[in-house]
Amino acid sequence: MEAFGLLLHGFSVLLTWKVLAVMMVGLVLGVFVGVLPGLGGPNGVAILLPLTFTMDPTSAIVMLSCIYWGALFGGAITSILFNIPGEAWSVATTFDGYPMAQQGKAAEALTAAFTSSFIGSLVAVLLITFLAPGIAAFALRFGPPEFFAVYFLTFCSFVGLGREDKHKTIISMTLGLLLAGVGMDTVSGTLRMTFGFNELLRGINFLVAVIGLFGISEILLTMEERLALRGHAASISLRVVLKVWKELPRYWATLLRSSAIGCWLGITPGGAIAASFMGYNLAKRFSRDKESFGRGRIEGVFAPETAAHASGTSALLPMLALGIPGSGTAAILLGGLMVWGLNPGPLLFVEHKDFVWGLIASMYLGNVVGLVLVLTTVPVFAAILRVPFAAIAPMIVVSCAIGAYAIQNAIFDIWLMLGFGVVGYVFKKVGIPLAPFTLALVLGNRAEDAFRLSMIGAEGDLTVFWSNGLVGSITTLALILLFWPLIGRLFDHAGRRWRATTAGGSRAA
Amino acid sequence: MTSPEPEIVVEEPTAPADSSPPVVSTRTVEIAVSVLLLALAALLGFDNWRTGISWEADGPQAGYFPFYLAVILAAASLYGLATALVTGAGAATTFVTLDQFRRVLQVFVPTLLFCVLTQWLGLYVASFLLIAGFMWIVGRIALWKSLLTAFLFALVMFVTFDVAFDVIMPKGPLEAAFGY
Numbered sequence: 001m002e003a004f005g006l007l008l009h010g011f012s013v014l015l016t017w018k019v020l021a022v023m024m025v026g027l028v029l030g031v032f033v034g035v036l037p038g039l040g041g042p043n044g045v046a047i048l049l050p051l052t053f054t055m056d057p058t059s060a061i062v063m064l065s066c067i068y069w070g071a072l073f074g075g076a077i078t079s080i081l082f083n084i085p086g087e088a089w090s091v092a093t094t095f096d097g098y099p100m101a102q103q104g105k106a107a108e109a110l111t112a113a114f115t116s117s118f119i120g121s122l123v124a125v126l127l128i129t130f131l132a133p134g135i136a137a138f139a140l141r142f143g144p145p146e147f148f149a150v151y152f153l154t155f156c157s158f159v160g161l162g163r164e165d166k167h168k169t170i171i172s173m174t175l176g177l178l179l180a181g182v183g184m185d186t187v188s189g190t191l192r193m194t195f196g197f198n199e200l201l202r203g204i205n206f207l208v209a210v211i212g213l214f215g216i217s218e219i220l221l222t223m224e225e226r227l228a229l230r231g232h233a234a235s236i237s238l239r240v241v242l243k244v245w246k247e248l249p250r251y252w253a254t255l256l257r258s259s260a261i262g263c264w265l266g267i268t269p270g271g272a273i274a275a276s277f278m279g280y281n282l283a284k285r286f287s288r289d290k291e292s293f294g295r296g297r298i299e300g301v302f303a304p305e306t307a308a309h310a311s312g313t314s315a316l317l318p319m320l321a322l323g324i325p326g327s328g329t330a331a332i333l334l335g336g337l338m339v340w341g342l343n344p345g346p347l348l349f350v351e352h353k354d355f356v357w358g359l360i361a362s363m364y365l366g367n368v369v370g371l372v373l374v375l376t377t378v379p380v381f382a383a384i385l386r387v388p389f390a391a392i393a394p395m396i397v398v399s400c401a402i403g404a405y406a407i408q409n410a411i412f413d414i415w416l417m418l419g420f421g422v423v424g425y426v427f428k429k430v431g432i433p434l435a436p437f438t439l440a441l442v443l444g445n446r447a448e449d450a451f452r453l454s455m456i457g458a459e460g461d462l463t464v465f466w467s468n469g470l471v472g473s474i475t476t477l478a479l480i481l482l483f484w485p486l487i488g489r490l491f492d493h494a495g496r497r498w499r500a501t502t503a504g505g506s507r508a509a
Numbered sequence: 510m511t512s513p514e515p516e517i518v519v520e521e522p523t524a525p526a527d528s529s530p531p532v533v534s535t536r537t538v539e540i541a542v543s544v545l546l547l548a549l550a551a552l553l554g555f556d557n558w559r560t561g562i563s564w565e566a567d568g569p570q571a572g573y574f575p576f577y578l579a580v581i582l583a584a585a586s587l588y589g590l591a592t593a594l595v596t597g598a599g600a601a602t603t604f605v606t607l608d609q610f611r612r613v614l615q616v617f618v619p620t621l622l623f624c625v626l627t628q629w630l631g632l633y634v635a636s637f638l639l640i641a642g643f644m645w646i647v648g649r650i651a652l653w654k655s656l657l658t659a660f661l662f663a664l665v666m667f668v669t670f671d672v673a674f675d676v677i678m679p680k681g682p683l684e685a686a687f688g689y
Contacts, residue, residue, distance in 0.1 A: 054674040167585040167592075171546060174582040178553055181575045190571040193556050216620070223616050224525065224609040390648020391640070395662055397620050398636040401627065402666065406676045414624050421620075425613075429604060430539050448574055455568025 003130055010357030014365060019059055023362065026063040027370050030070015035077055035381050036392060042328045043214040044071045047396065049207060049336055050403040057340040058355055062362040064336055065316075068329055069121070069366045072312055073374045074381065076113035076305060081106060081382055082231030088273045089308040092280040096293065096300025103296050106234035110378060111244040112301040116255065118371045120309035123259040124266065125363040128317045132349070132360075135321040139346035144457060145464050148450035149474035151443055153481070154324050157268065158436045160484035168432045176437040179204045180444025187452045199412040206335045206442050208404045208413045209420045213434055214328075215400040216421025219393050221428060235379045244298070251302050254283045258303045262310025266326055267317055279307030313363065319344060320356065324443065331438045339407070525608035532610045535599035543590035547583055554579035615647050631681030637663040 014020075033044030044067050052060035079090040080097035093113060100109035142150075155173060162169045182193045183203030194200040248255075258279035265275040283303035284293045293300050315326030316333070323345030325331035337344045342352060349356050374381075404417035427434060458464035466472040480487065553575060560572030592598060605613070619639055626635035641659035644650045670676040671689070680689060 050670075050676060051674075053676055165589075167588045170585040171582060171589065174578045174585065175546070175549075178575055178578050178582065181578075185571040188571045190560060192560055192571055192575060193553055195556065219616055220613050223612045224605070388644075388648055388650065390650060391644050391658060393616060394619070394623075394636075394640040394643040397616075397623065398632075398639065398662070398666065401623070401632065401636075402670060402676075402678060405632065405678060406670075409677070411628055411679060414627060418620065418624055422617075426538065426542060430535060430542055430599075432542075451574075452568050460564065460566055460568050 003133055006133070006353065006357045007129055007361060009353075010359075010361030011365070013058060013354050013358040014062070014361045019062055019358075019362075022055070022059045022063045023066050023366055023369060024373075026066030027070040027366065027373055030067035030072075031074040031077075031370075031374060031377075031381050032070070032384065033067070034071035034074020035384050042210070042332055043218050044068075045329055045332045045336075046207065046210045047215050047399045047403055049211075049332070049339075050399075050406040052336070053339065053406055057337075057342060057352075058358045060340060061333070061336065061355070061359050062366070064333055065359065065362060066366045066370070068312075068333070069363075069370045072121075072309055073114060073117060073370055076117065077110065077374070077378060077381055078231075078385070080109045080113060080301075081234060082385070084231075089276045089304075089312070091273075092276040092304035092308075093301060095280065095304075096295070096297050099294070099296030100298070100301070101232045101234070105296065106232045107236045107240040108244055108298065109296075109301050110234060111236055111241050111375065112298050113305045114371055114374050115244065115248065116258075116302040116305040117309040118367055119255055120259050120262055120306035120311075121313045121363070121367045124263050124310045124313035124317075125360065125367070127263055127314055128320065128363070129360055132317055132321045135317075136346040136349040139322055140350070142346070144450045144453035145467065146471045146474070148447060148454055149465060149471045149478065150322060150324060151447035151450060153474055153478040154439065154443065155436075155447070156478040156482035158439065160481040161268075162433065162436070164431060164433045166485065168430075169436050172427070172432050172434065173436040173440045176440025177444045177447075179209070180206075180441050181448065186445065186449055199410070202408060202410075204416065204441070205407055205413060206438075207332070207339070207407050208416050209441055210332055210335065210438060211400050211403050212417035212420025213424035213427075213438070215396065215403075216417060217424030217428060219396055220421065220425045222389070223393070231382075231385075233379060233382055236375050241375060247298070251299055253286070254299055254303050255306050257282055257286070258306035259310045262307035262312075263314040265307075266311035266314030268326070273308075275311035276304035276308040280304040316363075320348065320359075321346060323348075323446070325439065328435045328438050331435075331442050335442055525606065525612055529606035529608035531603035531606050533604045535602040535604045536593050536597060538604045539593045539599055540590060543586045543593065546586040547590065550579045550583035550586060554583065616643075619643050619647070627679055629681060631684055632678040633663045633667050634681055634683050636666065 029048055030044060033047070045064055048067055049064065052063050055063065075085065075090040076093055076097070078084045079093040080101050083094050083098040085091045085094055097109045097113060100106065139146075158173065159166060159169050178193070180203075182200055183191070184201065185192050191201070258275075261278050261282065262275045265278070280300060280303050283299055284290055287293065287299065312327065312329070315330045317326065319325045319330045319334050323334070323343070325334045334344050342348065342355065400417060401414050404413045405411065407413060424434060427437075454464050455461075458467075464471075465475045557572035557576035557579060560575075561570035562572045562576040563570055564573065619642065623635050623639040626638060630638075637659045639659075640662055641655045644655035644658060645652050648655075667678075670678055
């Protein structure tokens with residue numbers, strides 16, 4: 001129960017008025033960006049990042065993670081009341097949430113969504129509390145070859161398991177890795193791809209790219225859409241909350257199943273989107289009354305919300321324990337950690353105990369406070385949608401510019417941000433995924449350093465990546481995942497032939 | 510709780526019409542993106558080749574990784590280019606309609622001007638102009654509301670970042686006149 005003691009210590013770090021105030025501010029801002037059209041988790045965290053630059057690391061990460069929780073809660077509000085999913089992972093919530101609102105049961109649907117989000121996150125945080133220290137302790141024995149193998153595995157699984165066109169994932173990832181290499185090479189000190197521009201000596205900052213890719217491009221995309229909306233106003237009374245909570249135990253199977261799916265897909269780079277749909281579909285399949293799904297069934301709200309939040313939260317597990325983000329937002333949080341000079345990875349658990357356990361404790365507390373906050377203030381946040389977008393859009397642009405400039409005090413970064421905004425807009429519209437790009441940009445240098453350090457250690461011998469059982473199996477697994485689409489097709493082909501021959505054989509007999 | 514609840518309705522008169530003619534097809538943009546990426550890959554590949562791409566006794570030279578990444582990027586872009594050209598996929602889907610394009614430019618051009626102005630006037634004055642101008646001209650919101658919102662926003666930003674948190678933003682002649 002060492003984890004439990006450390007967690008209590010984490011709470012003691014957390015329970016100061018300053019940190020609690022920061023937490024509330026973060027949650028409110030988070031729900032705010034979650035409700036606004038076109039903004040959500042990653043954008044919100046990226047845009048609000050500069051607010052945290054002058055705080056101490058613990059307050060800063062608490063604020064950022066609370067923005068994230070807030071945004072997750074906020075996404076559910078627009079899905080249920082307006083049938084507008086603020087995020088891709090809220091799409092499944094609209095299936096039953098919006099019909100419920102139409103039937104005048106908006107308060108029940110919202111309570112169900114918030115409660116199940118809370119349960120999903122809680123399960124994932126419990127998982128982090130008890131699993132992360134173990135994984136980190138194990139990873140402390142990793143040398144450069146093992147780390148490279150893990151990075152390689154992450155990259156390969158994106159290519160092999162992603163649902164986008166393979167060549168587009170590869171374009172996105174190689175571009176990210178290339179841009180990560182711009183500037184001074186950390187191993188040899190040579191300049192790379194700077195073309196004599198002084199501004200490029202610093203390299204391309206990850207956060208500047210993210211602010212452009214997610215913030216600016218999202219504004220451009222939102223402007224394209226019709227922004228008129230029509231929805232239900234709702235306030236939640238204590239009576240409704242208690243009524244929904246009383247029914248909760250009846251759905252324990254759905255909640256448990258969705259939490260498990262979410263945790264699994266969050267740790268592997270499958271993501272919250274897949275988790276929410278899978279949670280919804282499985283709940284439907286296991287249900288005795290399949291027809292009622294899609295017509296306003298409360299279980300249809302529980303299932304996707306639990307899964308999405310479990311996944312969104314457990315994505316932080318590999319980030320904390322190994323320094324590998326499991327989602328786009330986790331990648332941005334990781335970039336934030338680096339700003340404060342913290343090196344994410346197993347050493348964090350040894351060198352910055354206060355920080356890690358403060359963060360984990362803040363996940364518990366942030367979720368509880370967030371739940372109470374959204375339950376009591378839904379009408380206020382729903383009213384935000386009345387604020388015209390023409391007022392919000394330029395404010396977001398300004399916030400993005402402040403963020404981009406503040407990172408390195410460079411005007412050049414504002415231009416870079418604008419450039420990335422255009423790139424993000426075009427990429428999103430032609431279907432080039434941005435997540436691999438983000439991941440490659442944040443991990444690129446670390447992966448290359450790990451590779452070249454292992455090469456120096458092994459005197460240029462590539463077999464170092466199969467030198468022991470651990471690193472060998474990770475590398476092999478990575479290669480299998482990379483070529484998974486080909487291998488899968490091969491299996492299909494072989495299976496079909498085998499079936500054909502057996503079928504032919506039985507006919508002959 | 511079965512009584513009909515109040516509705517929130519937000520109308521948008523300037524929304525892009527669905528019938529607006531397309532400006533460019535997704536296929537054309539995909540071809541353009543592939544060609545640009547190909548050119549970028551060639552440029553970066555060449556630069557890294559100059560840096561050194563050989564494998565020495567203690568591992569790869571500085572340009573080794575980026576060079577081969579550029580090769581992979583080029584290959585993937587070529588594949589994308591070839592599929593777009595051969596199969597004609599995406600020819601029927603619209604990348605952007607005229608109305609949409611106009612609206613995107615309505616944000617993009619002011620943002621561009623904002624970036625230019627930030628260099629001369631400082632960030633706060635530029636953001637005041639951006640917000641007020643955008644709300645008034647694009648959003649068709651009353652002038653006094655636009656000016657007031659923009660002024661308050663710029664002021665809050667200034668107090669939060671430059672005064673309270675010591676995050677120093679680029680400043681111009683106006684701030685200098687006030688002694689900042």
